[in-house]
Amino acid sequence: MINPPPIPTGRILAALAAEYGLPAAQVAFLPLGADVNTAVYRVAAEDGGSYFLKLRRGPFEEISVTLPYFLKSQGLKAVVAPLPTAAGRLWGRLDEYRMILSPFIAGQDGYQVALTDEQWPAFGAALKHIHSVRLPPELAGLIPRETFSSDGRERVRFFQEQVERTTYADPVAARLAALMRAQRAEICHVVTRAVQLGAALQARDLNFVLCHADLHPGNLLITPGGAFYIVDWDNPILAPQERDLMFIGAGMGGSWDGERAATLFYQGYGPVQVDWMALAYYRYERIVQDFAAFGEQLLESDEGGADREQSLRYFAGNFLPGREIAAARRADWEYHRRAEGENTHEKSNFTDDPRPN
Numbered sequence: 001m002i003n004p005p006p007i008p009t010g011r012i013l014a015a016l017a018a019e020y021g022l023p024a025a026q027v028a029f030l031p032l033g034a035d036v037n038t039a040v041y042r043v044a045a046e047d048g049g050s051y052f053l054k055l056r057r058g059p060f061e062e063i064s065v066t067l068p069y070f071l072k073s074q075g076l077k078a079v080v081a082p083l084p085t086a087a088g089r090l091w092g093r094l095d096e097y098r099m100i101l102s103p104f105i106a107g108q109d110g111y112q113v114a115l116t117d118e119q120w121p122a123f124g125a126a127l128k129h130i131h132s133v134r135l136p137p138e139l140a141g142l143i144p145r146e147t148f149s150s151d152g153r154e155r156v157r158f159f160q161e162q163v164e165r166t167t168y169a170d171p172v173a174a175r176l177a178a179l180m181r182a183q184r185a186e187i188c189h190v191v192t193r194a195v196q197l198g199a200a201l202q203a204r205d206l207n208f209v210l211c212h213a214d215l216h217p218g219n220l221l222i223t224p225g226g227a228f229y230i231v232d233w234d235n236p237i238l239a240p241q242e243r244d245l246m247f248i249g250a251g252m253g254g255s256w257d258g259e260r261a262a263t264l265f266y267q268g269y270g271p272v273q274v275d276w277m278a279l280a281y282y283r284y285e286r287i288v289q290d291f292a293a294f295g296e297q298l299l300e301s302d303e304g305g306a307d308r309e310q311s312l313r314y315f316a317g318n319f320l321p322g323r324e325i326a327a328a329r330r331a332d333w334e335y336h337r338r339a340e341g342e343n344t345h346e347k348s349n350f351t352d353d354p355r356p357n
Contacts, residue, residue, distance in 0.1 A: 110217025124268030
């Protein structure tokens with residue numbers, strides 16, 4: 001979130017002392033991220049140490065802290081492990097929020113600074129490490145498996161119907177409704193292809209690996225010294241590798257969208273047979289999930305302050321040339337081209353030309 005929640009600084013300091021035994025001198029809110037349920041802070045301790053504090057309200061899965069802690073123990077340097085509380089847990093409590101504390105690492109995200117030619121292969125190697133890790137059964141059992149759920153698509157269709165018959169007093173909601181009406185055909189295409197490709201994938205025998213699941217440039221922290229860290233493990237999943245690979249070249253802006261970046265990335269990731277059906281599906285489904293989340297935030301509530309304007313910009317950005325929808329269409333066209341060459345029959349499900357505009 002980009003506006004701080006109404007929590008007095010004294011309450012945060014007291015909770016840090018009670019949960020972590022940390023005598024903190026200062027807490028500074030950081031206006032980062034698109035998640036309106038998560039607030040982050042930089043904590044300065046009395047002994048000169050610096051920490052990163054995440055406060056998360058709403059649904060919380062303990063795997064979001066136990067998994068990075070495990071990965072760090074397996075030698076994955078690109079992961080920041082949470083610090084245990086005085087009681088030995090990996091998270092604490094502050095009223096309705098969970099507290100997650102970790103070392104503060106100064107740096108910028110992948111939207112702010114580009115990976116170098118040396119860092120791209122290292123990033124690819126780190127992700128291959130994640131995809132290859134062998135999880136202990138007790139940990140693997142806590143991580144959800146991909147089901148190709150239709151929940152997000154149904155929510156987007158609901159919002160499409162809603163904006164056709166509803167007048168919104170809130171100006172941000174009204175602008176989103178107007179945008180959804182203007183882009184109705186494009187939104188329908190995204191949802192329809194997610195339905196078709198998801199159904200085809202459900203019928204196949206797929207290899208599932210550990211995936212970060214939200215590996216956009218904002219979740220890569222790059223330090224001035226050249227190190228990088230994969231952060232925000234809130235939604236890990238066991239899924240095809242394309243669940244993460246879809247982000248490379250996914251139209252999310254910055255250096256992640258060029259062919260050179262992809263070439264360098266795969267030098268580190270290693271030989272891989274990309275499943276273009278899965279890649280296209282995940283790019284469409286990612287857009288669907290964002291549309292559903294922004295619809296819930298902006299059409300079903302008038303709360304959020306400046307976060308609302310930011311979310312509207314994110315929603316609208318999907319339709320810009322070269323961005324997320326164009327990238328999904330490119331992957332779909334590549335899958336379609338290969339499917340025709342292999343004489344598969346899923347291609348008959350196309351209801352619209354998937355080629356990029």
